[in-house]
Amino acid sequence: MERSKKVVFVSHCLLNQNTRSVGKSSYPGTVRELISMLSEAGIGIIQLPCPEIEFNSGLHRKNQVKKLSSSYKNACKKLSSNILKQIETYMAKKYKVIGIIGVELSNTCGVHQIKSGNRSVPGKGVLIQELEEQMHKKNYQVPIIGIDLNNVYSSVEKIHQLLKYY
Numbered sequence: 001m002e003r004s005k006k007v008v009f010v011s012h013c014l015l016n017q018n019t020r021s022v023g024k025s026s027y028p029g030t031v032r033e034l035i036s037m038l039s040e041a042g043i044g045i046i047q048l049p050c051p052e053i054e055f056n057s058g059l060h061r062k063n064q065v066k067k068l069s070s071s072y073k074n075a076c077k078k079l080s081s082n083i084l085k086q087i088e089t090y091m092a093k094k095y096k097v098i099g100i101i102g103v104e105l106s107n108t109c110g111v112h113q114i115k116s117g118n119r120s121v122p123g124k125g126v127l128i129q130e131l132e133e134q135m136h137k138k139n140y141q142v143p144i145i146g147i148d149l150n151n152v153y154s155s156v157e158k159i160h161q162l163l164k165y166y
Protein backbone atom coordinates (compact mmCIF):
# COMPACT_ATOMS: atom_id res chain seq x y z
CA MET A 1 0.00 0.00 0.00
CA GLU A 2 1.30 3.45 -0.95
CA ARG A 3 1.59 6.04 1.80
CA SER A 4 -0.64 9.09 1.35
CA LYS A 5 2.24 11.25 2.64
CA LYS A 6 -0.36 13.56 4.18
CA VAL A 7 -0.64 14.20 7.89
CA VAL A 8 -2.56 16.45 10.22
CA PHE A 9 -1.76 17.38 13.83
CA VAL A 10 -4.79 17.46 16.14
CA SER A 11 -5.39 18.59 19.71
CA HIS A 12 -5.24 15.64 22.06
CA CYS A 13 -8.90 15.70 23.13
CA LEU A 14 -10.20 15.44 19.56
CA LEU A 15 -8.96 11.86 19.66
CA ASN A 16 -9.56 11.35 23.36
CA GLN A 17 -12.42 13.23 25.00
CA ASN A 18 -11.46 11.65 28.33
CA THR A 19 -9.04 14.54 28.77
CA ARG A 20 -11.75 17.23 28.76
CA SER A 21 -12.65 18.72 32.12
CA VAL A 22 -15.18 16.65 34.03
CA GLY A 23 -18.66 17.00 32.50
CA LYS A 24 -17.42 18.78 29.36
CA SER A 25 -16.84 15.85 27.01
CA SER A 26 -18.93 16.12 23.86
CA TYR A 27 -18.30 12.45 22.92
CA PRO A 28 -17.43 9.36 24.95
CA GLY A 29 -14.18 8.83 23.04
CA THR A 30 -13.16 10.48 19.76
CA VAL A 31 -14.83 13.34 17.88
CA ARG A 32 -16.05 10.79 15.38
CA GLU A 33 -17.16 13.05 12.49
CA LEU A 34 -13.70 14.60 12.32
CA ILE A 35 -11.77 11.38 12.73
CA SER A 36 -13.96 9.53 10.17
CA MET A 37 -13.53 12.30 7.63
CA LEU A 38 -9.73 12.37 8.04
CA SER A 39 -9.54 8.61 7.97
CA GLU A 40 -11.62 8.37 4.77
CA ALA A 41 -9.36 10.98 3.18
CA GLY A 42 -6.33 8.79 3.94
CA ILE A 43 -4.69 11.34 6.19
CA GLY A 44 -2.42 10.27 9.04
CA ILE A 45 -3.44 11.78 12.38
CA ILE A 46 -0.83 12.93 14.88
CA GLN A 47 -2.13 13.57 18.38
CA LEU A 48 -0.72 16.61 20.16
CA PRO A 49 -0.08 16.40 23.90
CA CYS A 50 -2.74 17.79 26.28
CA PRO A 51 -0.99 20.49 28.35
CA GLU A 52 -3.91 20.68 30.80
CA ILE A 53 -3.46 17.13 32.02
CA GLU A 54 0.33 17.19 31.89
CA PHE A 55 1.05 20.60 33.41
CA ASN A 56 -2.07 22.13 34.91
CA SER A 57 -5.04 20.65 36.71
CA GLY A 58 -4.79 16.98 35.70
CA LEU A 59 -7.22 14.40 34.44
CA HIS A 60 -10.09 14.97 36.87
CA ARG A 61 -10.11 18.75 36.77
CA LYS A 62 -13.26 20.81 37.19
CA ASN A 63 -14.60 22.99 34.42
CA GLN A 64 -13.33 26.36 35.52
CA VAL A 65 -11.43 29.13 33.80
CA LYS A 66 -8.40 30.11 35.79
CA LYS A 67 -5.45 32.34 35.07
CA LEU A 68 -2.69 30.38 33.39
CA SER A 69 0.59 30.50 35.30
CA SER A 70 3.90 31.49 33.74
CA SER A 71 5.22 27.96 34.36
CA TYR A 72 2.27 26.60 32.35
CA LYS A 73 3.01 29.05 29.55
CA ASN A 74 6.67 27.99 29.58
CA ALA A 75 5.65 24.34 29.40
CA CYS A 76 3.50 25.17 26.34
CA LYS A 77 6.46 26.97 24.79
CA LYS A 78 8.64 23.85 25.15
CA LEU A 79 5.85 21.63 23.84
CA SER A 80 5.47 23.92 20.83
CA SER A 81 9.10 23.67 19.95
CA ASN A 82 8.91 19.84 20.13
CA ILE A 83 5.77 19.84 17.99
CA LEU A 84 7.49 22.00 15.37
CA LYS A 85 10.39 19.55 15.25
CA GLN A 86 7.90 16.80 14.42
CA ILE A 87 6.26 18.95 11.75
CA GLU A 88 9.64 19.72 10.22
CA THR A 89 10.57 16.03 10.18
CA TYR A 90 7.59 15.38 7.91
CA MET A 91 8.17 18.46 5.76
CA ALA A 92 11.83 17.57 5.28
CA LYS A 93 10.75 14.28 3.69
CA LYS A 94 8.20 16.07 1.48
CA TYR A 95 5.12 14.94 3.36
CA LYS A 96 2.19 17.36 3.26
CA VAL A 97 1.37 18.73 6.68
CA ILE A 98 -2.22 19.70 6.03
CA GLY A 99 -2.75 21.60 9.21
CA ILE A 100 -3.01 21.80 12.96
CA ILE A 101 -6.51 21.36 14.37
CA GLY A 102 -7.20 23.05 17.70
CA VAL A 103 -10.29 23.38 19.87
CA GLU A 104 -12.25 26.64 20.09
CA LEU A 105 -13.07 28.07 23.52
CA SER A 106 -10.00 26.48 25.09
CA ASN A 107 -7.52 28.87 26.67
CA THR A 108 -4.80 26.44 25.61
CA CYS A 109 -5.91 25.13 22.20
CA GLY A 110 -8.35 27.83 20.98
CA VAL A 111 -7.67 29.21 17.50
CA HIS A 112 -10.10 32.16 17.29
CA GLN A 113 -12.13 32.01 20.49
CA ILE A 114 -11.15 31.58 24.14
CA LYS A 115 -12.97 31.94 27.46
CA SER A 116 -12.97 34.89 29.79
CA GLY A 117 -15.04 33.97 32.83
CA ASN A 118 -18.28 32.64 31.35
CA ARG A 119 -17.92 34.64 28.15
CA SER A 120 -16.43 33.68 24.79
CA VAL A 121 -13.99 36.29 23.57
CA PRO A 122 -11.75 36.51 20.50
CA GLY A 123 -8.26 35.22 21.17
CA LYS A 124 -5.83 32.33 20.88
CA GLY A 125 -5.01 29.63 23.37
CA VAL A 126 -1.50 29.70 24.78
CA LEU A 127 -0.29 26.57 22.91
CA ILE A 128 -1.73 27.71 19.57
CA GLN A 129 -0.27 31.18 19.99
CA GLU A 130 3.17 29.70 20.71
CA LEU A 131 2.96 27.44 17.68
CA GLU A 132 2.02 30.36 15.45
CA GLU A 133 4.75 32.62 16.80
CA GLN A 134 7.44 29.98 16.55
CA MET A 135 6.44 29.07 12.98
CA HIS A 136 6.44 32.75 12.11
CA LYS A 137 10.03 33.10 13.40
CA LYS A 138 11.05 30.14 11.27
CA ASN A 139 9.34 31.61 8.20
CA TYR A 140 6.74 28.99 7.56
CA GLN A 141 3.11 28.63 8.48
CA VAL A 142 0.99 25.51 8.59
CA PRO A 143 -2.77 26.32 8.51
CA ILE A 144 -4.36 26.23 11.96
CA ILE A 145 -8.07 25.51 12.20
CA GLY A 146 -10.30 25.36 15.26
CA ILE A 147 -13.02 22.79 15.88
CA ASP A 148 -16.05 24.25 17.60
CA LEU A 149 -17.40 21.37 19.66
CA ASN A 150 -20.78 23.13 19.79
CA ASN A 151 -20.93 23.06 15.99
CA VAL A 152 -18.84 20.13 14.85
CA TYR A 153 -20.49 19.71 11.44
CA SER A 154 -19.63 23.18 10.23
CA SER A 155 -16.06 22.88 11.54
CA VAL A 156 -15.59 19.53 9.83
CA GLU A 157 -16.96 21.01 6.59
CA LYS A 158 -14.33 23.78 6.75
CA ILE A 159 -11.57 21.18 7.06
CA HIS A 160 -13.12 19.17 4.25
CA GLN A 161 -12.88 22.26 2.03
CA LEU A 162 -9.23 22.74 3.00
CA LEU A 163 -8.46 19.16 1.93
CA LYS A 164 -9.43 20.03 -1.64
CA TYR A 165 -6.18 21.97 -1.92
CA TYR A 166 -4.04 18.92 -1.08
Ligand code: SF4
Nearest residue numbers: 012013050052106109
Ligand atom coordinates in the same frame (compact mmCIF):
# COMPACT_ATOMS: atom_id res chain seq x y z
S1 SF4 B 1 -5.80 21.55 26.76
FE1 SF4 B 1 -6.27 21.26 24.59
S2 SF4 B 1 -6.07 19.05 24.30
FE2 SF4 B 1 -6.25 19.39 26.51
S3 SF4 B 1 -8.44 19.18 26.90
FE3 SF4 B 1 -8.03 21.35 26.58
S4 SF4 B 1 -8.47 21.67 24.39
FE4 SF4 B 1 -8.22 19.49 24.70
